[in-house]
Amino acid sequence: MSKTPTTKPLLGGLGCHIPPADLIQLDPHLLPGGPQPGEVIELTGGSNCGKSSLAQHLIATALLPHTWRGIKTGGCGAVVMLVDCDLHFSILQLENRMQKRIKQCLRLGKDALKKRKLGQQAEENVIVDEEELRKLLHSDKGSIKNEIISLVKQCLQSLSYLRCTNSTQYAITLLSLEEYMMEQNGVSLLVIDSLSAYSWYDRVYRAKSWAKLKDYYNGIFTTVMTCIKKYSVVLIATKGILFSKKFLEDDYRDKSRLQTDLKEDGEMKDPEEDMEGVSERELFGNVWASNVTHRIILSLQHNPAGNVIGQNEDSFSERNDTSSVSNVTPGSKDTNANKSLNSTTSCSDRYLYAAEVTVNLNKSKLMYAIHEEGIRWQNK
Amino acid sequence: MRLTAGMCPALTQDVIEKLRECNIKNILDFMKTDPEVLAMKASISYRDLCSIRRVIIAHSAAFVVRGEDLLKEAITATKVIPTGTAELDRVLGGGVLTGEVVELCGGWGVGKSSLCVTLATHAALRLGLSVLYIDPLNSISALRFTPIIEKLSEDAGTVEEALSRIKVESPADVWGLLKALDLVQQPYLSFGRFNTGGCSRFNSNNPSGKIKLVILDSLASILTPLFIGSTKQELGMINQLAAALKSLACEQEVAIVVVNNVVQADYGKRRKRNDVYDEWKPALGRFWESVPHTRLFIQRLPNSIRQHTKKLPTSHAQNMQDSMTVNISVWKSTRLKRTVSMKAQNPEVNISRSSDEMRRVLVPCLLSVP
Numbered sequence: 001m002s003k004t005p006t007t008k009p010l011l012g013g014l015g016c017h018i019p020p021a022d023l024i025q026l027d028p029h030l031l032p033g034g035p036q037p038g039e040v041i042e043l044t045g046g047s048n049c050g051k052s053s054l055a056q057h058l059i060a061t062a063l064l065p066h067t068w069r070g071i072k073t074g075g076c077g078a079v080v081m082l083v084d085c086d087l088h089f090s091i092l093q094l095e096n097r098m099q100k101r102i103k104q105c106l107r108l109g110k111d112a113l114k115k116r117k118l119g120q121q122a123e124e125n126v127i128v129d130e131e132e133l134r135k136l137l138h139s140d141k142g143s144i145k146n147e148i149i150s151l152v153k154q155c156l157q158s159l160s161y162l163r164c165t166n167s168t169q170y171a172i173t174l175l176s177l178e179e180y181m182m183e184q185n186g187v188s189l190l191v192i193d194s195l196s197a198y199s200w201y202d203r204v205y206r207a208k209s210w211a212k213l214k215d216y217y218n219g220i221f222t223t224v225m226t227c228i229k230k231y232s233v234v235l236i237a238t239k240g241i242l243f244s245k246k247f248l249e250d251d252y253r254d255k256s257r258l259q260t261d262l263k264e265d266g267e268m269k270d271p272e273e274d275m276e277g278v279s280e281r282e283l284f285g286n287v288w289a290s291n292v293t294h295r296i297i298l299s300l301q302h303n304p305a306g307n308v309i310g311q312n313e314d315s316f317s318e319r320n321d322t323s324s325v326s327n328v329t330p331g332s333k334d335t336n337a338n339k340s341l342n343s344t345t346s347c348s349d350r351y352l353y354a355a356e357v358t359v360n361l362n363k364s365k366l367m368y369a370i371h372e373e374g375i376r377w378q379n380k
Numbered sequence: 381m382r383l384t385a386g387m388c389p390a391l392t393q394d395v396i397e398k399l400r401e402c403n404i405k406n407i408l409d410f411m412k413t414d415p416e417v418l419a420m421k422a423s424i425s426y427r428d429l430c431s432i433r434r435v436i437i438a439h440s441a442a443f444v445v446r447g448e449d450l451l452k453e454a455i456t457a458t459k460v461i462p463t464g465t466a467e468l469d470r471v472l473g474g475g476v477l478t479g480e481v482v483e484l485c486g487g488w489g490v491g492k493s494s495l496c497v498t499l500a501t502h503a504a505l506r507l508g509l510s511v512l513y514i515d516p517l518n519s520i521s522a523l524r525f526t527p528i529i530e531k532l533s534e535d536a537g538t539v540e541e542a543l544s545r546i547k548v549e550s551p552a553d554v555w556g557l558l559k560a561l562d563l564v565q566q567p568y569l570s571f572g573r574f575n576t577g578g579c580s581r582f583n584s585n586n587p588s589g590k591i592k593l594v595i596l597d598s599l600a601s602i603l604t605p606l607f608i609g610s611t612k613q614e615l616g617m618i619n620q621l622a623a624a625l626k627s628l629a630c631e632q633e634v635a636i637v638v639v640n641n642v643v644q645a646d647y648g649k650r651r652k653r654n655d656v657y658d659e660w661k662p663a664l665g666r667f668w669e670s671v672p673h674t675r676l677f678i679q680r681l682p683n684s685i686r687q688h689t690k691k692l693p694t695s696h697a698q699n700m701q702d703s704m705t706v707n708i709s710v711w712k713s714t715r716l717k718r719t720v721s722m723k724a725q726n727p728e729v730n731i732s733r734s735s736d737e738m739r740r741v742l743v744p745c746l747l748s749v750p
Contacts, residue, residue, distance in 0.1 A: 047666065047669040047670035047712070048669070048670070048712045048718075052714070063447075083442070086626075086670075087623075087626040087627060087629075087630050088626075088673060088714050090454070090479075090714065090715065091447065091450045091451050091454050092451070092454050092455070092458065093714070093715055095451055153448055153451070155447075156446075156447030156448045156450075156451055157446060157447060157448050158447070159446070159447030159450075160444050160445070160446060160447070161444070161445045161446070161447060161450050162441075162442035162443070162444055162445075163442055163443075163445070163630065164442050165623060165626075165627035165630075165631070166623055166627070167623075168381065168407075168408075168440060169440060169441060169442055171408055171411075172407065172408070172411055172436065172437065172440045172441045173441045173442045175408070175411035175412060176411065176433070176436075176437045176441045179433070179434070179437055180444065183444070184444070197623070198619060198623065199619075200612070200615040200616050200618070200619040200667060201616055201619040201620055201623070203612065203615075203616065204612050204613060204615065204616025204617075204619075205616055205620075219408075219412045220412070222412075223411075223412060223414075226414075240667075240670055241666070242667070351718055
């Protein structure tokens with residue numbers, strides 16, 4: 001169908017080991033250079049911060065091909081496995097977002113073609129094969145739509161979905177990853193959404209103390225990590241916050257405030273009161289905490305009412321004027337191609353989120369908004 | 381969860397004894413250990429261990445579904461249930477979706493229960509769907525439904541048939557609630573004289589009588605009695621309940637509507653840094669915040685308060701004339717665009733904002749006559 005450099009695993013299930021596709025293109029903004037096989041990316045944040053949306057966006061990027069019909073679609077053409085514990089995943093939404101992304105790429109390709117015709121310099125090499133693209137654009141709207149639908153359907157063939165509806169199923173599924181990987185063949189990305197879906201159940205009904213809970217999770221994650229390293233899989237996991245009071249600024253960055261916060265709470269009796277010194281970070285055990293290579297903290301930065309949420313130390317808190325924030329095409333760092341995006345949408349009426357990425361003690365902060373086709377990173 | 385003999389041909393009593401000596405007593409311990417290591421330690425054949433593992437996986441682990449199969453299933457199975465109020469349908473993007481948990485939160489007396497009743501009658505009457513109405517407070521009765529139905533349709537037989545499709549359960553506690561939710565799993569339900577299978581035109585949507593809409597009014601009343609004592613216990617219960625609701629919605633393809641209260645978001649001097657709620661936030665704690673797919677906040681408009689406290693005549697028919705204006709905004713959604721939550725102390729803000737941020741919904745306000 002398309003001249004993609006990566007081949008889909010045609011021999012899956014026959015015991016031939018297909019090497020997993022690389023994920024360099026996964027997200028040049030969030031993960032420059034792409035995640036290496038065996039790396040673990042943790043997305044944490046409060047409720048409704050876009051963790052699942054970001055994870056879904058990364059899944060979509062991973063599933064899309066590198067190129068299609070002569071344009072760069074910015075995907076990885078990889079095989080993805082999704083373990084859904086939160087039960088918020090909607091395949092219809094994923095399909096919709098993938099279709100919109102392809103349409104967006106087509107629009108960019110069309111503009112680039114026009115520019116070429118006029119003799120202007122194409123700002124970015126969106127076009128890979130001009131002939132193919134021209135052929136596609138000349139066909140009628142109905143057949144283009146059908147092509148997009150069938151492309152997305154084909155991409156979804158590389159997605160394996162596992163739904164965990166209770167804590168036992170979740171534990172056993174994670175412990176059986178070895179068998180799943182052997183069966184699926186060539187999985188390069190494993191997404192778990194979310195790790196904390198059954199944490200309170202586990203804490204109350206399985207482990208009678210925080211220490212025992214840590215042991216319980218250590219047991220599970222040891223197996224998971226061995227499996228990931230063995231099959232060269234990238235793991236992306238979303239994690240909700242369990243302890244509201246001492247998350248983020250207080251916990252992850254400054255442990256000295258832990259004790260003072262414990263005493264000031266006035267609302268309903270907090271679970272943190274008898275926490276025995278467990279912090280949010282260590283909740284899932286040291287096996288998990290030590291294996292995470294990319295820690296990404298998401299938070300709401302700005303809501304359309306003009307209120308900036310949170311008095312953060314950076315200059316982001318003073319930025320009430322969002323007109324200077326522009327959209328960035330997912331998958332490309334070039335700003336020229338983004339001008340067409342900026343003209344069509346205004347971002348001042350969107351909720352703006354911040355993603356703080358920590359890799360090997362290097363921190364960087366990005367802003368993003370959730371659009372119809374997924375996540376759009378904002379230029380600073 | 382214990383390893384029992386006979387689960388698998390390879391799992392004999394002898395093998396179980398050997399495993400117990402290696403400190404493996406249940407399924408989780410078994411799965412955590414590497415089979416190669418275990419084969420050497422317990423002197424059981426590697427092949428046997430692998431086949432036991434496979435049986436456990438087949439029994440307890442999640443099934444793999446291919447993306448395209450999932451898509452096909454979603455396209456055929458997902459149904460949109462219109463709510464009966466056009467504005468609310470617009471806010472929800474068409475109506476309540478099966479497979480989703482929608483939470484209605486709001487203060488006391490804003491009309492959450494009335495909205496639920498309208499939703500249930502619309503689904504039963506106009507769409508012919510079977511509805512499970514879980515009502516722990518025992519606050520509704522047929523009296524509450526009848527006026528709405530009578531307004532929508534004139535035929536007495538239709539009224540009876542529609543009412544027969546609404547099953548009301550009144551569990552006294554959480555465990556009763558979990559048991560009531562089991563009703564949804566039954567493939568064929570017939571209650572009342574009018575069994576499905578008749579040639580009534582209302583049954584074309586729902587030939588098997590399976591419940592398609594579950595309304596839980598309200599969740600806070602069931603869980604709040606548990607809030608005394610250890611907070612962890614209640615969080616464990618909320619977790620279990622949340623998982624039960626969501627998995628029920630997904631697997632049985634029902635739409636679940638849950639009613640919740642709101643509590644004050646401001647703690648005085650301790651404003652949380654990441655707080656996104658201005659004045660009110662949903663009750664039941666932070667864990668519950670991430671559970672529903674969509675959360676709607678219902679707020680009564682200040683200028684309608686006078687209407688609400690007016691002395692109303694006692695007949696049902698006259699009650700129907702009064703309606704209440706409320707604002708419904710989307711606080712959280714996995715698929716809808718989030719709207720700004722309003723500050724209740726600035727009524728000017730409410731009125732001056734454009735209508736696509738706030739939806740004015742007319743809710744027939746029924747005050748039940750004792």
